[in-house]
Amino acid sequence: xxxxxxxxxxxxxxxxxxxxxxxxxxxxxxxxxIRDVLDRIGDAWSVxxxxxxxxxxxxxxQLRRQVDGISQRMLTVTLxxxxxxxxxxxxxxxxxxxxxxxxxxxxxxSLCLPLKVLADWAGSHQSVIRGARRQYDIGGN
Amino acid sequence: xxxxxxxxxxxxxxxxxxxxxxxxxxxxxxxxxIRDVLDRIGDAWSVxxxxxxxxxxxxxxQLRRQVDGISQRMLTVTLxxxxxxxxxxxxxxxxxxxxxxxxxxxxxxSLCLPLKVLADWAGSHQSVIRGARRQYDIGGN
DNA sequence: CCGAATCCCTAACGATACTG
DNA sequence: CAGTATCGTTAGGGATTCGG
Numbered sequence: 001x002x003x004x005x006x007x008x009x010x011x012x013x014x015x016x017x018x019x020x021x022x023x024x025x026x027x028x029x030x031x032x033x034i035r036d037v038l039d040r041i042g043d044a045w046s047v048x049x050x051x052x053x054x055x056x057x058x059x060x061x062q063l064r065r066q067v068d069g070i071s072q073r074m075l076t077v078t079l080x081x082x083x084x085x086x087x088x089x090x091x092x093x094x095x096x097x098x099x100x101x102x103x104x105x106x107x108x109x110s111l112c113l114p115l116k117v118l119a120d121w122a123g124s125h126q127s128v129i130r131g132a133r134r135q136y137d138i139g140g141n
Numbered sequence: 142x143x144x145x146x147x148x149x150x151x152x153x154x155x156x157x158x159x160x161x162x163x164x165x166x167x168x169x170x171x172x173x174x175i176r177d178v179l180d181r182i183g184d185a186w187s188v189x190x191x192x193x194x195x196x197x198x199x200x201x202x203q204l205r206r207q208v209d210g211i212s213q214r215m216l217t218v219t220l221x222x223x224x225x226x227x228x229x230x231x232x233x234x235x236x237x238x239x240x241x242x243x244x245x246x247x248x249x250x251s252l253c254l255p256l257k258v259l260a261d262w263a264g265s266h267q268s269v270i271r272g273a274r275r276q277y278d279i280g281g282n
Numbered sequence: 283c284c285g286a287a288t289c290c291c292t293a294a295c296g297a298t299a300c301t302g
Numbered sequence: 303c304a305g306t307a308t309c310g311t312t313a314g315g316g317a318t319t320c321g322g
Binding site (some may be wrong): 033034035036037038039041042043044047083084085086087107110111113114117118119120121122123125126128129130131132133135136137 | 174175176177178179180182183184185188224225226227228248251252254255258259260261262263264266267269270271272273274276277278
């Protein structure tokens, strides 16, 4: 029940001084909006889940298959985070076997545009970036 | 000399099976552009460094002071990554004491727009998100 | 089918000390 | 000033196992 909040507390409530790992801010209660978002979409899986959910709602194992490569644990964790931030809704359909549907909320859908802008940038610059990397790696040796 | 590439190799060249940590893709050579970008801006400091560099070039310790909270090590690592991806240029001015100027490249500057879109979204939705979180946290207990 | 709990390894990070 | 090298800590994440 309240177990759900344990990871969450550690992640945002910051009861621990967190010496080993310190993100820029986001742990202080000072409202740094960009950090909030980056902490969410920065964790790699979130974006994939969101884009997977964009066409329409999906169930757990369905998502598990679609996202490809995600562990069941990370899918759970990611969905919890997204749910907590109000980006994804979780609907339990009591039946046998039980079904759970995940869907983007309005907020979640509104995030898709900024994400798309970023994806477009990524697409139109990937060759430049790959090239720069190769160049850099050559020079290093 | 070639030490620079060690971390880099581990990060993108993927010689190791990487069991402990597995990002979605980005380690396979399959071009997944969005992953490349997210791996870069997802690491928290990169975005701060980029936005700090946006107004104009800056030197190492100058950036160190401006970014606030970043360790000297992470600034180095972050700058190396950005340099490798061709987002930031590094210019050594031989003098005593030596000066090194970091500046956004054209590619780096072009990333600022997508970043701004994201930041704007973050700004206009932060209250909703914070609210959703509070709500979620209450329900959990 | 949908998850939560545990185990354990790895890499990311901060702190610190040292070099050109 | 502008870094590099080493060390210790810890959070992230895969694998696995158990519960409703």
